[in-house]
Amino acid sequence: MRDELLQRAQDAVAMGLAAGADDVVASAGWGRSLEFQWRDDKVEKVQENTSKALRVALYVDGRFSSHGTNDLDPERLKHFVGEAVALTRAIEPDPFRKITPAELYANRPETELDLVDPNLTVDATDAMTREQRLDWIQRLHDAAHADESVISATSGMMDSHSLSARVTSNGFEGTMERTSLWFGAECTIQDGEKRPEAWRWIGGLHRDGLQGPEEVGAECLRRALSRRGQRKAESRKATMIVDPESGAGLIGRIFGALSAGAIQQKRSFLADKKGQQIASKVLTLTDDPLIPRGMGSRLYDGEGISSKRRTILNEGVLESFFVDTYYGRKLGWEPTSGSASNILFEHGDKDRDGLIADVGEGILVTNWLGGNANSTTGDFSFGMRGHLIENGQIGDPVSEMNVTGNYLDLLQRLVTVGNDPVPWSAFRCPTLVFDGIEFSGL
DSSP: OHHHHHHHHHHHHHHHHHTTOSEEEEEEEEEEEEEEEEETTEEEEEEEEEEEEEEEEEEETTEEEEEEESOOOHHHHHHHHHHHHHHHTTSOOOTTOOOOOGGGGTTOOOOOOOOOOGGGSTTOSSOOOHHHHHHHHHHHHHHHTOSTTEEEEEEEEEEEEEEEEEEETTSOEEEEEEEEEEEEEEEEEOBTTBOOEEEEEEEESSSTTOOOHHHHHHHHHHHHHTTTTOBOOOOEEEEEEEOHHHHHHHHGGGGGGGBHHHHHTTOOTTTTOTTSBOSOTTOOEEEOTTOTTOTTOOSBOTTOOBOOOEEEEETTEEOOOBOOHHHHHHHTOOOOOSSOOOEEEOOOSOOHHHHHHHHOSEEEEEEEEEEEEOTTTOEEEEEEEEEEEETTEEEEEEEEEEEEEEHHHHGGGEEEEOSOOOTTSSEEOOOEEEEEEEEEOO
């Protein structure tokens, strides 16, 4: 399959040049996913998807266009590419649209990223059978349903296998392959007239090293039961502890403002902050695409730019942006990469429970309930759900409270970073502790 995709991409580049394009980028991809779902004591869903597609980016007489097709037959592909080149000639010129400079392909790392589990590939000799999958999700379901207050529970698992090949007319060739497995459960319980819900899903590129289905299902149920009696508490200024699984939803919002596109379009509150202290000194963020088995790991990015580790924030000082070639040309900036890979936090020395014990009093945020963040101004307002922290312990559940402010103030209020990042996320956020946060409630 890898050789076939590479050949199709090579063919598409040759076809584009023959039809009169100045430069061509072709990306061919194949993917397969298999999903099983169990709901309230029976199988609810079994679904398999397989896809194959090719995209060509064409640079013709100062003009640019991108086209996709699922038909990879060589003769029909030739006709498709020829028509796409002709259509591109009718588009308005854009002097900033040019193929990625060949020098950015250089020094591609040779790190073994270990992104493929042989037992999750389409031709695996030790793949999970249908019976094993059904047993797995039933055990998940039973663990999440193991309380008389549970009204409904759903469990599921999905694994995938994908391959891609990228070829350019100025010398780039590369292929990527990865697998993944995700599984989890959701449940709803009866709490008087209320029906608290909770979920727990985990995953990875490899099957080994993951928690078992009973453990994941039991955690789903524990989370739902912990929300019994949740209420809106009184408004207050308090220490905010953000659970690792909710940290990405908070800190991840600033990454839109770190893109060259947002800066060029004047939609970034961080546009003029490079080299400045925008956060407290405990916050150091690194973009590292070369972590073995990392969910965001890669040897090159979506433009073929060779991967390398970069510091984004160093002790609160903004050091770099995400700059693709197009907006880099518009701004006159050197390209870095237009997208994040694995985001790492410099760790402290305690996990969530240890930090809660240290804080003593405050509010633990376990979920964000909608809201918005303005990348132009940095203003944000989020609904939240979580627990009061009393005497260093997790206390009563609270919900329907709001946290409102500005990121330039919030990031300065970060006082502690934990050592417990979420292992199955590309955004490896640990527990975060913020001082003096305004919560609006009753």
